[in-house]
Amino acid sequence: MRVPLEAIGLSVGYTAKGGQVRVVASGLDLKLAAGEFVCLLGPNGVGKSTLIRSLSGMQKPLGGRIRIADTEIGSMSPKEKARSVSVVLTDSLPQGMFDAYSVVALGRHPHTGWTGSLGQEDRARIDWALQAVGATELAPRQVSELSDGERQKVMIARALAQETNLILLDEPTAFLDLPRRVELMRTLRDLARVQGLSILLSTHDLDLALRSADKLWLLGNDGSLTTGMPEALALGGSIARTFASREVDWDSEQGAFRMHSHSCASVALDGRGAAEVWTRRALARIGYEVLSAESASKLRIRILEMEGDVAWEIAASEETKRVATLEELVGFLLGREHKEENR
Amino acid sequence: MTPKPNSKPPTALLFLVLGIGVLALFLANVCLGSATLSLGDVWGALTGKGSSISSQIVIDFRLPRALTALLAGAALAVSGLLMQTIFRNPLADPFVLGVNSGASLGVAIVLLVLAPAGVSLTQGLELSGHLLVVIAATGGAAVVLGIVLSFAQRVDVMSLLILGLMLSYAVGAVVSVLMFYSMAERLQSFFAWSYGTFGNVAWSHMRVFGACVSAGALASLFLCKPLDAMLMGERFAESLGTRVKRVRILSLGLASLMAGTVTGFCGPIGFLGIAAPHLCRYLFKTAQHKVLIPASLLGGAGIALAADLVAKAPGFDGALPLNAVTALVGAPVIIVALIRQRNLRKAFG
Numbered sequence: 001m002r003v004p005l006e007a008i009g010l011s012v013g014y015t016a017k018g019g020q021v022r023v024v025a026s027g028l029d030l031k032l033a034a035g036e037f038v039c040l041l042g043p044n045g046v047g048k049s050t051l052i053r054s055l056s057g058m059q060k061p062l063g064g065r066i067r068i069a070d071t072e073i074g075s076m077s078p079k080e081k082a083r084s085v086s087v088v089l090t091d092s093l094p095q096g097m098f099d100a101y102s103v104v105a106l107g108r109h110p111h112t113g114w115t116g117s118l119g120q121e122d123r124a125r126i127d128w129a130l131q132a133v134g135a136t137e138l139a140p141r142q143v144s145e146l147s148d149g150e151r152q153k154v155m156i157a158r159a160l161a162q163e164t165n166l167i168l169l170d171e172p173t174a175f176l177d178l179p180r181r182v183e184l185m186r187t188l189r190d191l192a193r194v195q196g197l198s199i200l201l202s203t204h205d206l207d208l209a210l211r212s213a214d215k216l217w218l219l220g221n222d223g224s225l226t227t228g229m230p231e232a233l234a235l236g237g238s239i240a241r242t243f244a245s246r247e248v249d250w251d252s253e254q255g256a257f258r259m260h261s262h263s264c265a266s267v268a269l270d271g272r273g274a275a276e277v278w279t280r281r282a283l284a285r286i287g288y289e290v291l292s293a294e295s296a297s298k299l300r301i302r303i304l305e306m307e308g309d310v311a312w313e314i315a316a317s318e319e320t321k322r323v324a325t326l327e328e329l330v331g332f333l334l335g336r337e338h339k340e341e342n343r
Numbered sequence: 344m345t346p347k348p349n350s351k352p353p354t355a356l357l358f359l360v361l362g363i364g365v366l367a368l369f370l371a372n373v374c375l376g377s378a379t380l381s382l383g384d385v386w387g388a389l390t391g392k393g394s395s396i397s398s399q400i401v402i403d404f405r406l407p408r409a410l411t412a413l414l415a416g417a418a419l420a421v422s423g424l425l426m427q428t429i430f431r432n433p434l435a436d437p438f439v440l441g442v443n444s445g446a447s448l449g450v451a452i453v454l455l456v457l458a459p460a461g462v463s464l465t466q467g468l469e470l471s472g473h474l475l476v477v478i479a480a481t482g483g484a485a486v487v488l489g490i491v492l493s494f495a496q497r498v499d500v501m502s503l504l505i506l507g508l509m510l511s512y513a514v515g516a517v518v519s520v521l522m523f524y525s526m527a528e529r530l531q532s533f534f535a536w537s538y539g540t541f542g543n544v545a546w547s548h549m550r551v552f553g554a555c556v557s558a559g560a561l562a563s564l565f566l567c568k569p570l571d572a573m574l575m576g577e578r579f580a581e582s583l584g585t586r587v588k589r590v591r592i593l594s595l596g597l598a599s600l601m602a603g604t605v606t607g608f609c610g611p612i613g614f615l616g617i618a619a620p621h622l623c624r625y626l627f628k629t630a631q632h633k634v635l636i637p638a639s640l641l642g643g644a645g646i647a648l649a650a651d652l653v654a655k656a657p658g659f660d661g662a663l664p665l666n667a668v669t670a671l672v673g674a675p676v677i678i679v680a681l682i683r684q685r686n687l688r689k690a691f692g
Contacts, residue, residue: 114565
């Protein structure tokens with residue numbers, strides 16, 4: 001079995017102005033298996049795009065070897081390369097007078113002759129690619145009329161039409177709203193699983209990556225790369241280390257980042273279900289440390305649920321108050337803080 | 344099943360209409376002029392049965408002039424299209440990027456410096472169309488394009504356009520210095536060249552002119568596929584297996600061969616290179632080069648023939664400078680395209 005993508009002792013980086021070489025990461029040993037859907041994560045500006053470009057052979061690595069399907073990438077002709085790896089970059093969203101079908105058809109370039117005319121097989125593959133991303137009905141439309149999400153779908157269909165076993169995507173979810181992002185990630189994961197494709201994509205969306213990737217590659221600020229199963233990396237603290245900053249904390253129980261609270265006030269929360277989750281988030285957002293119902297705290301909040309109606313009972317040291325909405329709850333707590341400050 | 348775009352006009356029909364239009368304009372160019380000839384006169388002249396005067400007019404003047412307009416228009420349009428694609432900019436054309444000024448400098452050096460210095464020019468002052476002028480114009484154009492191209496990798500496209508413009512000004516300044524120190528009669532021939540005309544390519548030059556221009560136009564047809572990919576950006580094209588540098592150099596080489604040749608023989612003819620591809624994009628509603636290149640060939644030829652018809656001003660004695668006519672035809676086309684599409688970026692692939 002050939003390895004779809006393998007890097008040995010890889011250093012990537014670029015030459016900045018004035019001939020200075022900036023190393024983004026070095027000594028990387030990477031492997032991408034068939035049917036694997038991997039998300040590349042890392043803080044902003046850490047060099048995710050540089051790594052993706054290097055792995056796709058668009059940028060010369062500073063050192064080390066990259067092999068695609070057991071062939072050295074440097075020894076491949078442009079055409080061979082285009083037949084083994086397709087790349088979706090954010091900077092080449094299609095513009096102008098192309099209909100979506102023609103854009104997807106561009107993916108057949110490495111397979112057609114010099115005229116670029118499409119045969120039966122080419123058309124079948126284009127139709128399949130459009131269908132795979134759910135863009136069949138977009139085919140006749142001009143790409144300039146499409147939304148960002150639709151355009152991104154077309155670009156991914158284009159990559160699929162290229163008929164490669166390896167697909168690299170650089171932040172394909174960047175301009176999409178949340179439902180579109182979830183949809184896209186699911187489509188890609190299913191493609192990897194069903195078609196046996198190897199897919200690597202870089203993203204900022206940690207939450208979504210945790211939920212859908214088979215593996216995560218974490219690129220840290222120090223140029224180190226940690227790979228592993230998403231859950232294992234979350235549990236082991238690698239995610240917290242990679243994204244550590246003064247402003248946010250990794251909450252490994254919630255599987256999400258939490259802003260540092262600037263207020264030291266704590267509150268004991270008693271409740272369950274969705275009401276409890278969103279109350280907790282509202283409290284955390286305005287700077288409270290939320291404790292469990294059993295903890296001792298001067299401030300206690302109990303969630304009362306009666307036949308679908310929700311109410312909140314706030315017990316402070318000197319008073320007890322019942323409110324009917326989260327807005328009132330937050331308003332009360334902020335007002336109370338204000339009073340205390342003035343005292 | 345292939346979903347077919349339904350809003351698009353039928354491409355074959357458009358080509359047919361365009362082809363007939365070009366043919367009609369070609370015939371009109373042969374028939375109309377300071378003396379109006381009927382189609383019968385023209386047929387008689389071609390078959391050798393007509394009067395000697397009309398056959399002289401048709402064969403020695405009208406036919407080569409119409410053929411020159413046809414070829415020059417087609418070549419300028421395609422070189423404009425190539426530049427627009429390579430620079431991914433709707434305003435790129437050989438002249439904006441300094442081909443014009445480069446060619447002018449080449450010609451100015453030949454006419455204003457070499458000729459007075461005693462380099463023999465066998466045809467005296469009738470210099471347009473002289474082989475040395477052609478070589479100078481093409482060379483000058485290639486040098487300026489080469490300079491622009493050498494910056495192409497380092498700066499973004501907008502800066503590149505401004506660079507081309509600045510280069511044009513600088514080269515233009517050198518030309519005016521040369522002109523300042525030149526004799527009036529030399530200046531006269533330089534001015535004559537700079538107004539532009541299709542009337543200076545005699546049959547004896549047609550071989551060189553026709554060969555250069557058709558070779559460039561035919562060769563550009565081979566670039567359809569990579570040019571489509573280039574429209575989406577060089578990185579994208581590279582990921583599709585396009586040899587980006589080779590395509591870039593080939594395209595700009597062909598563009599400067601065509602634009603340089605035409606400029607050398609006919610003088611600097613502006614606007615055709617920008618206007619014709621836009622008109623074709625607007626008509627055919629596509630950015631695909633396998634459609635746009637042939638369409639631009641026809642469209643450019645049509646515009647050039649129409650412009651020359653106006654320049655010859657049927658019914659008047661004398662003629663208008665061709666350059667003024669193309670600008671008057673070309674500028675509105677660009678303005679309309681801009682207003683219709685609200686945004687040229689969108690109109691452009």
